[in-house]
Amino acid sequence: MERALTVDQRWDLVDRIAKETVEVGAYKPTLKDALAGITVNPWTGIPFAIAVLYGFWTFFGEFAGLFTDGFFVRIFGTHWIPFLGEKLAGLPDWAFTILVGDKAVFAEGFVGDPCFAAGGVLTTGLFMPFGIVLWAVLALFFVLAILEDTGYLPRLAVLIDTVMHKIGLHGFAIVPTLISLGCNVPGVTAARTLETRKQRFIMIALLGVFVPCGAQIGMMEELVPGMIGWVFLTLAIGYFVFGWVLNKIWPGESPEILMDVPPYRAPQWSNILRKTWMRTRHFLFVAVPFVLLGCAIVMVLYATGAMDAIASGLEGLLASVFGVPASATPSLMVGFLRKDLAIGLLPIGAMTNYQVFKSVILLSIYFPCLATFALLLRELNWKEILATLGFLVAMVFVFGGVLNLIGMAGGW
Amino acid sequence: MNKVLLMGQANVGKSVLFNHLAGAAATVSNYPGTTVDFDKGHMMIEGERVEVVDVPGAFSLDPKDRAEEVAVRMLEEEKGATVVCVIDSSKVERGLYLALELIEKGYPVMIDLNMADVAKDVNIKVDTKRLEDILGVPVVTTVATRGEGLKELVSRMKEAKPVETGKIIEKVEAS
Amino acid sequence: MMNNRSTSGSIFAVIIGIAAIGFGILEFVGGEWGPLTVEAGTFTAWRAVILICAGLIYLSSVSNFMDIRQLAKSVVASIMIWIVAAMDIWAMIAASIPSGAEEAGEPWFASGTEFLAAYGPPYMPAIYLLIPSLVILYFVGKRRLAK
Known part of the structure; x- marks a missing residue:
């Protein structure tokens, strides 16, 4: 037979059992406790x-620079790509274009990467x-694993x-946010620990x-390193x-909850390496097919x-609302598949710095990658999904428009 | 016994335990709420294949967030399962609350006082014999991160059995 | 009596605290002084802020240094210096491995002498602070023994 106690009765029973069995000895604060206090005191x-x-x-x-600039740019640029260009030169034009790419790259006197x-x-x-994003993530x-453990x-x-x-969130929301900097997928999942539907919705919308x-950040670090600070600042302003x-x-409500702060622990390196490897492997399985596609x-x-047809169709909209040239169209089109790919496709040489900056912001905002979107469908209800989509469309126009106005005012 | 649920509050080391028991690689971190979905694996107990489930952390069976909802749903779906209630040895009271709820629901329960190293650091001693006597379910001590006490945990799982809450109250009042 | 136990620690905290603030200011200024260099980069200002704050935290731990809360402050300040120094060293390591060449046929990895040269002076300020900041481990150990 089940015999239900009330909450108070149960706590009362817990107290009496604990009194019988738990002995709390004299306790001197250890260095670990003191460190815990100092690292949450704002001054220190x-x-x-x-x-x-x-x-x-x-x-x-x-780390990313060591592998990408130190080795992989050369592996691909000097060896792999010319090798393919030569070996596959016999293919019909359309197959060559899809597999290898633009023939101009192999012509005499080609300048560029x-x-x-x-x-x-x-x-x-x-x-x-494999050359950029893998090392970044x-x-x-x-x-992240070290910070977690x-x-x-x-x-x-x-x-x-x-x-x-x-912003209606709990301090704990920093955890999904930081995890999302690695990959949005585990970040969105981690939002489950927030208390109310409202908090989860806000968190997921902001994350998306x-x-x-990490993939996007890696590409930015490679292509527009001087701009990352401004991109992060702009996105952080949007976030807050x-x-x-x-x-x-x-x-809905966003109540205060007490946070359970665990003691500091020395990380176990085996766990950190395993976690890093598992997440990286998951990333490769999810990302690579989409990038290739x-x-x-x-x-x-x-x-x-x-x-060309699509680009000229979109030219008016892109130019008038966002002040971005039509040559950015392909990048924006694949942005919904993978954001890292989208940044890689930006015609950086053909744009002003400010246009590049705007495009990077727009790409960051405008659609979560497919993997994240699939997760949104699972985590949110229809109303919330529609709201999230509406929110991101609104944000694309707000940010695109405002940045464009600022650019015009500044004459950039 | 064909199924074991690992339950307990957030960040008491359920996933570490799970990885040891099931030889699995669930994500483990040092903050509450790493496991937000359940992980399943298998272990062998005396030649018998037993399913082990790593349930997300729950403070009580009265769900407050999505992870706790998952935990409670898991529990309701697995009526016949043995529940190992994992407790942070330095915060026994909190864990006992959940343990009592599980006992009241009629599950065969056993208690794992995990993180014994942390309790020792803060100079807290738990009388496991007495606790076992009062609750009438097996109680073991482990340090999952170092793999200590796991053998005893596994070997005593079959002793887990449902207990009447009334018996516990009697025991407490008798002392 | 408490203060007697703390004297050597307090002296340590004063010296390294002032040194960290000084080096932090040099990070802001930038330049090269013999074996000491500050390479300008995106994060120079942040490094300066971290070193100066670490110095201030050391100084705030001077009185009653061996008290656990005070000692912990110095430990936190030391960890801050270790992070900056570790990243300076990590940057040296990352720069020392590839040859930097891009053409086919050239070596992939830096030669032995190039590799070693990457670790020669001049060094960044935090690297000079690293060794004295390790003294904190002596005080932590001393306190543990005293218990």
Whole structure:
């Protein structure tokens, strides 16, 4: 027979059992406890957080740079792509275009980076995931795993709690946000620990729209390194401002909850390496097929001439609302497949710096990648999905329009 | 016994335990709420194949977030399962609350006082014999991160049995 | 009595605190002074902020240094310096491995002498702070023994 106790009765029973069995000895605070206190006290905690984030970012940048610039640009640019160009030269034009890419890359006197300029499935399509993005996500996942396992992430949450409450979220929302910097998929899943539907909706909408993933960050680091600071600042403004707006207009509650902050622990390296490897492997399985598919679609559209038609059709809209040239069309078209691919396809040489900046922001905002979108369908109900889509369309126009106006005012 | 659910609050080490028991590779971190969905695996107990489920952390059976909803749904779907209630040894009271709820629901329960190393650091001692006597279910101590005590945990799983809440109250009042 | 136990630690905190602030200011200024260099980069200002804050945290731990809360402050400041120094060293390692050549036929990896040369002076400020900051481990160990 079930015999249900009331909550109070149950706690009463717990107290009496604990009194019988648990002996709390004299307790002297240890160095670990003192460290825990100091890292959440704003006066010391914020400088420490800056140091940690500096380490996070620098490690990532140097690691990705070592592999991408140190080796893979050369492996692909000097060896693989010319090799393919030669071996597959006998293929019919359309097949050559899809697999290898633009013939101009192999012509005498070509100036530029063949890794991006080629554009074919076996050239650029392989270079982007294996030459750039793999190293970026590997580094990000590794550093994130260290932050997770030492117990530092929840402390960061305590530090930022006050700010997060202003946008209807709990300090703990920093955890899904940081995880999303590696990949949005586990980030969105991690949002499940938030208490109310409203908080989950706000969190997921903000993650999908304003938080770039490791693959995207890796591409930005490679292609527009000087701009990353501004891109992050703009996206962070969006995250906080529109988080605040969503919190005001979306019905529901965002209550305070107590956060359970675990003790600091020395990380187990075996666990960190395993976690990094599992997430990286998952990333490769999810990302690579889409990047290859995206390259194929773009090259098919080029080969058939459809790309030119679409580009000229969109030219008016792109130019008037966003101030972006029509040559950015292919990039925007595959943005919904993979954002890293989209950034790789931006015609950077043909745009002004400000146009590149705007395009990168628009690409970050305008659609979560397919894998993330599939997850949204599972995590949110229809009303929330439609709201998220409406939100991101609104954000594309708000950010595109405002940045365009700022650009016109500044004469960029 | 054909199914074992690992239940307990967030960040008490259920996933670490799960990885040891099922030889699996569930994601493990040091913050509450890493597991938001359940993971399943298998282990062998005395030649018998037993399914092990790593359930998301739950403070109580009265769900407050999505992860807890998953936990409670899991529990309701697995009426016949043995439940290992994993408790942070340095915060026994909180874990006992969930343990009592599970016992009241009539599940065969056993208790794993995990993170014994942390309890030792903060100088908290738990009288496992007495606890076992009061609750009438097996109680073991483990340090899952270092793999300590797992053998005893597994070998005593079959002793888990449903207990009447009334018996527990009697025991407490008798002392 | 408490203060006697803390004297050597307090002296340590004062010296390294002032040194960290000084080096932090040099990070802001930028330039090269013999074996010491500050390479300008995206994060120079942040490095300066981190070193100066670490210095201030050291200084705030001077009184009653061996008290657990005070000692922990110095540990946090030291970890901040270790992070910056580790990243400076990591940048040296990353720069020392590839040859930097792009043409076919050229070597992929830096030669032995190039590799070693990458670790020669001049060094960044945090690397000079690294060794003295390790002294904190002595105080942590000393406190553990005292218990």
